[in-house]
Amino acid sequence: MNDRTAYTGIDEFRLAAALLVITIHTSPLASCSETGDFFLTRVIARMAVPFFLMASGFFLISQYACDAGRLWAFLKKTAVLYGISIAVYLPLNLYNGYFSGKHFLPELIKDLVFDGTMYHLWYLPASMLGAGIAWYAVRRLGFKKALIVTLGLYTVGLLGDSYYGIAEKLQILSVFYQNLFEITDYTRNGIFFAPVFLVMGGMAAEEAARGERLSLRICGAGLGISFLLMSCEGLLLRKLGIQRHDSMYLFLLPCMYFLLRLLLFRRGSRKERIRTWALLIYIIHPMMIVGVRLLAKLAGLESLLIQNSLAHFLAVSILSVGCSIAAAELYTGLYGKKKNSGKHSAVQGKDRAWIELDLDNLRHNVTELRRAMQPGCELMAVMKAESYGHGMYETAVCVSRMGVNAFAAASVEEGIRLRRFGISGEILILGYTDPERAGELRRYDLTQTLIDYRYARLLNRQRQTVKVHVKVDTGMHRLGFGKEAVEQIAQVFTMKNLKVCGIYTHLCTADSLEAEDVRYTKQQIGSFYGLLEKLKERGIVIPKVHIQSSYGLLNYPELPCDYVRAGIALYGVLSAPGDRTRLELNLRPVLSLKSKVVLVRKIRTGESVGYGRAFTAERDSRIAVLPMGYGDGLPRNLSCGRIQAVIRGQRVPVIGRICMDQLMVDITDAQGISVGDVAVFVGWDGGLEVTAADLADRSGTITNELLSRLGGRLVRTTAGM
Numbered sequence: 001m002n003d004r005t006a007y008t009g010i011d012e013f014r015l016a017a018a019l020l021v022i023t024i025h026t027s028p029l030a031s032c033s034e035t036g037d038f039f040l041t042r043v044i045a046r047m048a049v050p051f052f053l054m055a056s057g058f059f060l061i062s063q064y065a066c067d068a069g070r071l072w073a074f075l076k077k078t079a080v081l082y083g084i085s086i087a088v089y090l091p092l093n094l095y096n097g098y099f100s101g102k103h104f105l106p107e108l109i110k111d112l113v114f115d116g117t118m119y120h121l122w123y124l125p126a127s128m129l130g131a132g133i134a135w136y137a138v139r140r141l142g143f144k145k146a147l148i149v150t151l152g153l154y155t156v157g158l159l160g161d162s163y164y165g166i167a168e169k170l171q172i173l174s175v176f177y178q179n180l181f182e183i184t185d186y187t188r189n190g191i192f193f194a195p196v197f198l199v200m201g202g203m204a205a206e207e208a209a210r211g212e213r214l215s216l217r218i219c220g221a222g223l224g225i226s227f228l229l230m231s232c233e234g235l236l237l238r239k240l241g242i243q244r245h246d247s248m249y250l251f252l253l254p255c256m257y258f259l260l261r262l263l264l265f266r267r268g269s270r271k272e273r274i275r276t277w278a279l280l281i282y283i284i285h286p287m288m289i290v291g292v293r294l295l296a297k298l299a300g301l302e303s304l305l306i307q308n309s310l311a312h313f314l315a316v317s318i319l320s321v322g323c324s325i326a327a328a329e330l331y332t333g334l335y336g337k338k339k340n341s342g343k344h345s346a347v348q349g350k351d352r353a354w355i356e357l358d359l360d361n362l363r364h365n366v367t368e369l370r371r372a373m374q375p376g377c378e379l380m381a382v383m384k385a386e387s388y389g390h391g392m393y394e395t396a397v398c399v400s401r402m403g404v405n406a407f408a409a410a411s412v413e414e415g416i417r418l419r420r421f422g423i424s425g426e427i428l429i430l431g432y433t434d435p436e437r438a439g440e441l442r443r444y445d446l447t448q449t450l451i452d453y454r455y456a457r458l459l460n461r462q463r464q465t466v467k468v469h470v471k472v473d474t475g476m477h478r479l480g481f482g483k484e485a486v487e488q489i490a491q492v493f494t495m496k497n498l499k500v501c502g503i504y505t506h507l508c509t510a511d512s513l514e515a516e517d518v519r520y521t522k523q524q525i526g527s528f529y530g531l532l533e534k535l536k537e538r539g540i541v542i543p544k545v546h547i548q549s550s551y552g553l554l555n556y557p558e559l560p561c562d563y564v565r566a567g568i569a570l571y572g573v574l575s576a577p578g579d580r581t582r583l584e585l586n587l588r589p590v591l592s593l594k595s596k597v598v599l600v601r602k603i604r605t606g607e608s609v610g611y612g613r614a615f616t617a618e619r620d621s622r623i624a625v626l627p628m629g630y631g632d633g634l635p636r637n638l639s640c641g642r643i644q645a646v647i648r649g650q651r652v653p654v655i656g657r658i659c660m661d662q663l664m665v666d667i668t669d670a671q672g673i674s675v676g677d678v679a680v681f682v683g684w685d686g687g688l689e690v691t692a693a694d695l696a697d698r699s700g701t702i703t704n705e706l707l708s709r710l711g712g713r714l715v716r717t718t719a720g721m
């Protein structure tokens with residue numbers, strides 16, 4: 001997330017939430033109105049902790065989190081904080097006689113996991129436990145089901161909290177809760193309370209990323225109404241006297257839902273510092289309560305600072321805020337610089353050879369392609385071969401967040417990988433799949449291409465209901481039913497285990513505007529639509545129809561279809577440098593290919609460089625060694641001056657033969673190049689561009705091949721994620 005899209009509202013509200021937590025523990029209105037105090041501390045302030053949880057969920061819980069890295073980082077950080085907080089409060093624990101209880105060890109374990117060793121510290125284990133549960137539930141079940149499960153947990157929590165009076169009256173429930181309260185003092189904990197808010201936070205983040213938003217008015221009205229209902233609920237439950245504890249309300253859920261969405265409207269720059277302040281205020285304020293008491297006693301100001309609840313609250317708040325800010329600033333002053341210079345993680349992977357993805361450009365291309373498509377037609381994002389070398393995870397997640405709901409892959413493995421990343425919607429397998437793998441097709445809800453009649457029958461025999469698209473060969477003579485095979489195709493629609501969801505063909509020369517090729521393509525298109533007509537005449541309801549890949553769209557944009565299967569254009573490039581198309585879209589390349597100078601050396605006239613001594617210096621020269629080679633996907637036939645890299649805005653030729661893991665460039669004529677400089681092989685540097693299409697052309701191939709071979713070993717870094 002970059003600065004432009006930071007959610008300032010969430011950061012800022014943390015401060016308000018931290019102050020609300022102080023009200024819970026100081027009861028500012030206690031000395032004037034009991035009901036007022038209840039309303040402030042047991043209703044309004046009950047929004048504070050759920051807010052913290054939702055904010056954590058917002059940045060942590062993602063349907064697309066394929067690796068657990070962020071969760072581990074969160075758990076580790078919170079655990080360290082918890083450890084420190086426990087240590088900080090040990091003196092108070094000692095003073096309170098915490099260690100003299102009878103069942104010390106079981107009590108300690110209970111406190112460590114659920115209740116906190118100091119009353120307010122329960123939040124830290126709860127957020128860890130809750131994050132684990134929420135993360136796992138969303139990962140396994142997706143957001144909707146995870147929400148239902150965690151709502152279930154919350155309901156169990158409610159009946160042990162504000163609604164305990166009801167549970168108490170029912171035999172089974174009361175036995176259940178009696179046992180439960182042996183293990184934990186409250187249901188307001190990491191199992192029953194925290195998960196639902198974390199899930200809701202994650203949902204809000206996903207919706208925001210997709211650009212889905214409620215209007216400001218709806219959010220405001222929603223918050224107002226649910227807050228009113230929650231207030232009535234709280235006051236009523238209190239009147240009825242059925243509360244065992246007062247942390248959980250039914251209407252707290254919609255309240256939090258609308259509150260977070262309202263806060264999302266406030267965008268601006270990141271406010272990391274406020275985050276730290278709020279956290280510190282939360283952790284240290286009980287200490288400040290003790291401090292104020294002590295101070296009051298020493299100064300003889302008890303009547304003001306303790307008896308007057310409002311003054312007490314103000315004193316604690318001012319002290320907490322002041323100390324937190326001072327501590328945070330002191331810490332950054334002492335360690336901030338060190339932390340910055342140790343920012344290795346940001347450049348990790350940029351120490352050798354890497355791919356840089358510009359996801360803003362990918363999003364731009366999606367919009368551009370959608371604009372070019374006929375109304376009602378959907379984009380099918382082609383993700384085969386690691387998304388043409390761009391990285392399947394990064395690209396699939398990015399486009400799916402834009403609402404792209406159809407994907408294409410080459411194999412079952414690729415399809416399953418997409419599902420594991422949390423991709424929902426249609427995934428079409430374009431190539432052959434062994435019919436015996438029908439079970440996997442069904443389990444992962446993949447759609448299989450029928451490559452001919454014989455294949456359709458084999459797949460049908462597997463006794464697994466599988467979604468399929470019929471492929472028609474209209475002239476490429478690769479996969480598909482013959483264009484005359486009306487009878488056979490009609491039969492496929494009657495096969496019991498095949499659910500025909502689509503029918504398509506592939507154009508083999510749509511990239512060319514030569515008259516002969518255009519004629520051929522029009523023939524292909526004609527025979528495909530002709531076939532559809534014949535199927536219609538037989539009473540078959542035509543499923544989703546698609547013909548165009550990238551060049552199909554660019555040269556034949558007017559075809560009425562349900563999908564466009566876009567690959568190369570989605571990644572912002574054309575197959576060959578000189579290609580002209582009828583529709584000229586403003587597409588932007590997504591990928592850059594870069595490496596780093598690791599060694600600069602001098603060689604004398606007559607000395608050679610690299611394998612086979614293919615380069616011999618004709619003058620005293622300076623060369624730079626870059627750790628990238630054909631093992632990274634840079635074709636070996638680009639050796640010996642065929643291409644130039646750009647370093648510090650200057651073009652420098654590759655000399656000698658490209659090795660598997662390194663290559664050398666001649667920098668004799670360039671200025672100021674030294675170890676650590678970045679060399680650009682595809683992309684922009686200092687106003688100079690190297691295009692993938694040009695590189696491919698020089699290598700005697702097309703961009704598609706060059707990109708898809710930029711395989712396994714290159715690290716991918718993203719901008720605009």
Ligand SMILES: *Cc1c(COP(=O)(O)O)cnc(C)c1O
Nearest residue numbers: 382430506549550565566567568
């Ligand atoms: C690869 C492929 C595409 C995508 O082609 P681009 O030219 O990259 O857009 C579309 N359809 C089929 C059948 C493919 O194999």
